[in-house]
Amino acid sequence: MIVTVTLNPSVDYVVRLSELNIGSLNRTGDATYFAGGKGINVTQVLHELHIPSVATGFVGGFSGEFIKDSLTARGIQTNFVQIDEPTRINIKLKTRDETEVNAAGPSISTENLNALLQLVNEYGEGDTLVLAGSIPSSLSSSLYGDLTEKASSSGMKVVIDAEKALLEPALTSSLHFIKPNQHELGEYFGVEVKTVEEAILYGKKLLAYDIENIMISMAEKGAVLLTKDAIYQAQVPKGIVKNSVGSGDSSVAGFLAGREKGLSIEESFRFSVATGSATAFSEGLATADDIERLVPQVTIQSLI
Numbered sequence: 001m002i003v004t005v006t007l008n009p010s011v012d013y014v015v016r017l018s019e020l021n022i023g024s025l026n027r028t029g030d031a032t033y034f035a036g037g038k039g040i041n042v043t044q045v046l047h048e049l050h051i052p053s054v055a056t057g058f059v060g061g062f063s064g065e066f067i068k069d070s071l072t073a074r075g076i077q078t079n080f081v082q083i084d085e086p087t088r089i090n091i092k093l094k095t096r097d098e099t100e101v102n103a104a105g106p107s108i109s110t111e112n113l114n115a116l117l118q119l120v121n122e123y124g125e126g127d128t129l130v131l132a133g134s135i136p137s138s139l140s141s142s143l144y145g146d147l148t149e150k151a152s153s154s155g156m157k158v159v160i161d162a163e164k165a166l167l168e169p170a171l172t173s174s175l176h177f178i179k180p181n182q183h184e185l186g187e188y189f190g191v192e193v194k195t196v197e198e199a200i201l202y203g204k205k206l207l208a209y210d211i212e213n214i215m216i217s218m219a220e221k222g223a224v225l226l227t228k229d230a231i232y233q234a235q236v237p238k239g240i241v242k243n244s245v246g247s248g249d250s251s252v253a254g255f256l257a258g259r260e261k262g263l264s265i266e267e268s269f270r271f272s273v274a275t276g277s278a279t280a281f282s283e284g285l286a287t288a289d290d291i292e293r294l295v296p297q298v299t300i301q302s303l304i
């Protein structure tokens with residue numbers, strides 16, 4: 001079972017407007033709500049691909065109800081800890097550019113946290129734990145480190161998709177997969193990563209830790225996958241980007257789905273890139289048909 005943990009889920013409010021005038025009244029075109037948050041998106045895409053997954057984390061209030069309802073209506077397995085404050089709403093403004101305003105999120109009590117830890121403790125050998133997204137400020141920023149240590153000592157594979165401050169405490173344990181984008185990789189080393197060559201250079205430095213698969217996504221510039229034995233570079237398919245929110249999460253789901261389906265590392269990487277792009281080219285998250293259509297359009301080059 002793939003267990004995704006979203007400590008800070010969100011309702012993503014995607015608003016389209018021709019231009020944003022700061023300090024004036026703006027009226028929107030289309031506006032849509034999506035159940036979001038990184039782990040929740042991973043579970044949604046895995047469900048679309050018929051890979052068993054359960055979404056856990058904290059949800060509360062009317063926005064939490066929206067998330068639970070929209071997942072359960074589609075038959076997606078959830079096991080959330082109910083909290084008192086409402087789940088956050090993240091604003092995604094689509095003008096010519098994509099501007100995101102991600103809220104800090106609700107406060108989480110010690111009781112809530114213990115309930116979540118207990119729930120995660122029910123999994124072990126053969127299961128995969130996905131820790132993805134921000135951690136609400138009322139919880140320790142070293143929480144992914146603690147969860148990773150416990151999970152990997154109980155035989156679980158651990159996947160992390162989070163910024164440097166949250167990933168770093170987990171680097172003392174072994175990790176199955178991480179997927180920083182080029183900006184997050186740069187942030188890790190206090191540099192700007194602009195080219196594939198730079199992504200490889202800094203990706204190799206992360207291989208010094210016990211990480212099996214490191215994928216660096218670079219949006220339209222492609223992606224790189226590094227393991228102890230191989231480096232692959234992918235070119236993304238061409239298409240019109242409709243809404244790239246969730247495309248990174250879809251890449252994570254795509255890689256895990258590839259491995260669950262028994263694909264090689266290289267083919268799982270191809271599937272991952274196709275899944276990320278299928279989401280970028282859709283209003284919501286990728287569909288299985290769109291992913292399959294894009295797989296042959298992803299070119300992979302082996303660099304060693």
Ligand SMILES: Nc1ncnc2c1ncn2[C@@H]1O[C@H](COP(=O)(O)OP(=O)(O)O)[C@@H](O)[C@H]1O
Nearest residue numbers: 181217218219220223236247248273276277280
């Ligand atoms: N403009 C684009 N064209 C094609 N694919 C894209 C585009 N933007 C994102 N993607 C797909 O989504 C994946 C993740 O996007 P990226 O922006 O790098 O990650 P994140 O969403 O985590 O910041 C990419 O590897 C690619 O497959």
Ligand SMILES: O=P(O)(O)OC[C@H]1O[C@](O)(COP(=O)(O)O)[C@@H](O)[C@@H]1O
Nearest residue numbers: 036037038090133134246247248249
């Ligand atoms: O927890 P964070 O870092 O604030 O990110 C949450 C946001 O990221 C998303 O999961 C999308 O992430 P990606 O675009 O990186 O795939 C949104 O659904 C959500 O609003």
